[in-house]
Amino acid sequence: MTMLRFMTAGESHGPCLTAILEGLPAGLKLDEAAINRDLSRRQAGYGRGGRMKIEHDEVKVLSGVRFGRTLGGPITLQVANHDHANWGARMAAFGEPEGPMVTAARPGHADLTGVLKYEREDVRDILERSSARETTMRVAVGAICKEFLQALGMSVVSQVLEIGGVKADPARIDRSQLGQPDTTEVGCLDPIAAEQMKEAIDAARREGDTLGGVFEVTVRGVPIGLGSHIQWDRRLDAQIAAAMMSIQAIKGVEIGAGFACGELPGSQIHDEVFLGEDGFPCRKTNRAGGLEGGMTNGEEVVVRAAMKPIPTLMQPLHSVDVASHEEVSACKERSDACAVPAAAVVGEAMMAYVMAAAVCEKFGSDSICDLKKALRAYNERLRKAWCAR
Ligand code: EPS
Numbered sequence: 001m002t003m004l005r006f007m008t009a010g011e012s013h014g015p016c017l018t019a020i021l022e023g024l025p026a027g028l029k030l031d032e033a034a035i036n037r038d039l040s041r042r043q044a045g046y047g048r049g050g051r052m053k054i055e056h057d058e059v060k061v062l063s064g065v066r067f068g069r070t071l072g073g074p075i076t077l078q079v080a081n082h083d084h085a086n087w088g089a090r091m092a093a094f095g096e097p098e099g100p101m102v103t104a105a106r107p108g109h110a111d112l113t114g115v116l117k118y119e120r121e122d123v124r125d126i127l128e129r130s131s132a133r134e135t136t137m138r139v140a141v142g143a144i145c146k147e148f149l150q151a152l153g154m155s156v157v158s159q160v161l162e163i164g165g166v167k168a169d170p171a172r173i174d175r176s177q178l179g180q181p182d183t184t185e186v187g188c189l190d191p192i193a194a195e196q197m198k199e200a201i202d203a204a205r206r207e208g209d210t211l212g213g214v215f216e217v218t219v220r221g222v223p224i225g226l227g228s229h230i231q232w233d234r235r236l237d238a239q240i241a242a243a244m245m246s247i248q249a250i251k252g253v254e255i256g257a258g259f260a261c262g263e264l265p266g267s268q269i270h271d272e273v274f275l276g277e278d279g280f281p282c283r284k285t286n287r288a289g290g291l292e293g294g295m296t297n298g299e300e301v302v303v304r305a306a307m308k309p310i311p312t313l314m315q316p317l318h319s320v321d322v323a324s325h326e327e328v329s330a331c332k333e334r335s336d337a338c339a340v341p342a343a344a345v346v347g348e349a350m351m352a353y354v355m356a357a358a359v360c361e362k363f364g365s366d367s368i369c370d371l372k373k374a375l376r377a378y379n380e381r382l383r384k385a386w387c388a389r
Pocket residue numbers: 012049051052083130131132133134135136310311312334335336339
């Protein structure tokens with residue numbers, strides 16, 4: 001079992017969403033505003049729909065923190081669903097069922113398989129939990145993990161690279177802007193592509209359609225040797241891929257050069273190793289995305305994820321009704337035309353969690369002071385052992 005773990009709870013239109021994060025060291029300074037900043041970033045982004053006008057996600061910390069510092073115990077986080085006030089008895093925990101049932105399953109969503117597997121009659125029993133609203137709590141947890149990593153000199157940032165087939169041009173991307181407050185409404189650092197992405201989202205919305213895309217998450221300041229080659233489930237690349245894949249609507253993940261590794265010869269893929277000015281090994285390229293043998297190699301960790309278009313279409317697709325068993329048009333309530341900028345923020349959060357868990361595992365996590373000392377001693381040992389030869 002990993003030393004750092006979290007679990008979320010809550011339905012999209014229930015009273016609130018909750019998370020419990022356990023395993024962070026005691027004594028870590030936390031800033032509530034940093035959590036709320038990431039919650040707002042998740043809500044923003046061009047292409048969001050009506051729900052984001054109702055919600056103003058703000059965290060309540062209910063345990064594990066005292067006077068701005070962690071206690072080492074489970075941290076309980078809560079975010080209210082303001083929309084719950086409009087749903088009242090339809091989401092009541094007890095009492096007779098109220099309100100119309102949802103029976104026309106949406107292709108691409110958990111609706112149909114969930115109803116069959118869990119033996120439900122109302123698709124709402126499935127969609128309330130499968131909704132990407134749950135990612136609110138992942139972002140709150142991730143924001144805390146980011147603060148932890150930041151205390152150790154690490155940062156987690158993201159950018160949107162593609163929406164609906166419109167691709168950012170790497171030549172127009174200034175990577176020094178990564179992590180700065182979002183400059184374009186789609187989270188893309190290429191301003192020309194960003195405008196084209198917005199036009200594509202507008203066109204999709206006009207046609208009652210939705211768009212997916214690709215985002216990239218980068219971790220900087222990473223120590224050498226997080227994760228391990230020793231066993232399959234200790235490989236950090238595997239843990240990162242699983243964490244990214246666990247985000248609603250993610251269908252593809254690649255690390256570093258990713259799928260290009262299947263096309264190019266070894267001479268153009270592997271990052272050659274040199275000696276830096278300080279005599280310590282370094283690389284001039286990072287096609288490995290900072291991971292070799294399931295371990296971080298000290299370079300930036302770079303991961304991309306592809307998100308499919310949201311399955312709630314205003315021009316619904318052909319489907320089936322789980323009550324009448326007839327062919328129908330899928331249900332539609334309201335939807336986001338595109339949530340890729342939001343997914344990038346969730347990607348940062350999941351990455352931050354995986355990296356934080358790997359740090360806790362390697363350096364111990366009772367107290368932040370002990371952990372910092374252990375990290376410093378380890379880095380010194382690596383350099384001393386290399387230079388002594
Ligand atoms: C979301 C809240 C949801 C959707 C979206 C994400 O609100 P509602 O269902 O009330 O419109 O906007 O949900 C989905 C993408 C989905 O597939 O269910 C949020 O807070 O991110």
